[in-house]
Amino acid sequence: MRPTIYLFGDSITEQSFLQAAWGASLANLYCRRADVVLRGYGGYNTRWALRVLNKGKVFPPPQSSGGAPLAVTVFFGANDAALPDSFNAGVHVPLEEYKQNLRSIVAIFKERWPTTSVIFITPPPIDEAARLLDPDNKLGVVERTNKVAGQYAKACVAVAADCGIPSIDLWSKMQQSPGWQKAFLSDGLHLTPAGNTIVFEEVVRKFEEAGLKPEMLPLDLPLCNDLVPPNDALEVLDKFS
Amino acid sequence: MRPTIYLFGDSITEQSFLQAAWGASLANLYCRRADVVLRGYGGYNTRWALRVLNKGKVFPPPQSSGGAPLAVTVFFGANDAALPDSFNAGVHVPLEEYKQNLRSIVAIFKERWPTTSVIFITPPPIDEAARLLDPDNKLGVVERTNKVAGQYAKACVAVAADCGIPSIDLWSKMQQSPGWQKAFLSDGLHLTPAGNTIVFEEVVRKFEEAGLKPEMLPLDLPLCNDLVPPNDALEVLDKFS
Structure with a gap:
């Protein structure tokens, strides 16, 4: 039977098909x-992700027939980084808790599936001008900033290094290209086709480095x-196994 | 845990992502x-599909932790219908055997998973002019004809009716649109984006009719x-089940 690769994350994962x-x-x-x-949950932050993992939801029990997955991508932070005084405060998670949650998520996966490659993906950069056009934003004040998203991205990379796992610094990677705001982001946060290509290529690279x-x-x-x-x-066919 | 929908078929399934x-x-x-x-296998016909099902390959054992799938699409016939005297004769399956193989495939699924919706999809029509451009076709003679594909499509629909399961008559449906040859087929056999849209919409319709x-x-x-x-x-989150 085929092994599994899980994509675990927020709306950027949910929309990945x-x-x-x-x-x-x-x-x-x-x-x-x-x-x-696909295990993408729009609007979710690491606090909620950790909670459902701790309650045994989302993934099959460790001893289920499918065996350990080959890899899991963990792609949270865009919601954690929503500003705590904005209209989107309900999804905010403080930076220190975000780091601790990511550590706990890795620990759960590593205990459950010791052979599985766990790969972090940082939140993307934010195009604040585009975020102001969000129809839910009735106050006309940004609910995410690029600077704060960068703090979460940096934290994500640091936790991955601490845990000895690979990470994709999407926040930095995208900003290396002039015009990244419109080229890679459709609404200042979610991905255009070109933005999807970057994530795809970076994930493939990390999978290859992991022997996958x-x-x-x-x-x-x-x-x-x-x-x-x-x-x-x-x-x-009969001989094939 | 989430239920599963399997897509079982040949290259038109394999390329469906x-x-x-x-x-x-x-x-x-x-x-x-x-x-x-995805359970798509490029070049496969119903003889090979049936053989691997009979040997317990492709799908997890009936009693595995995931439970019965919601639905399985069965999308074979394009290879069975390859002409037996063409360069692609190796994948040909005679029409009567094709029908019997389809019946056997349904019987296997219905015994294994009595609650699962099994849905047949007929092979698409063939644009013979485009097939002549296939670089593997060194003889310059078509290896599939639209007429023969139609015989297999008709048989597929008839077997589905006999078995009391739904079918999508893709061969007929596509030919209702003028210019279907180039609009829906990229190489006379596989699907363009517009051809994919037709399959998607028809499958969604059948899933809805099946309560899915x-x-x-x-x-x-x-x-x-x-x-x-x-x-x-x-x-x-804790209360949700």
């Missing part, structure tokens, strides 16, 4: 090797070319 | 309700709006 977004691109890349399974290059993983059934004459298809 | 293809669109539609899991409208399925965690003040997020 929309159009040609990064989750769908991963599912396509691993289409004969692994199941890319698709070509290195077994196929779950033979390729068609190995089933046509002069091969005996049914014999090849 | 490429760009905004029909599988990715389904995964996005069901993103908080069900896992859309996304809104009718439970969420696996509360929506963000139910977690922000005046609600107590952790209390709501």
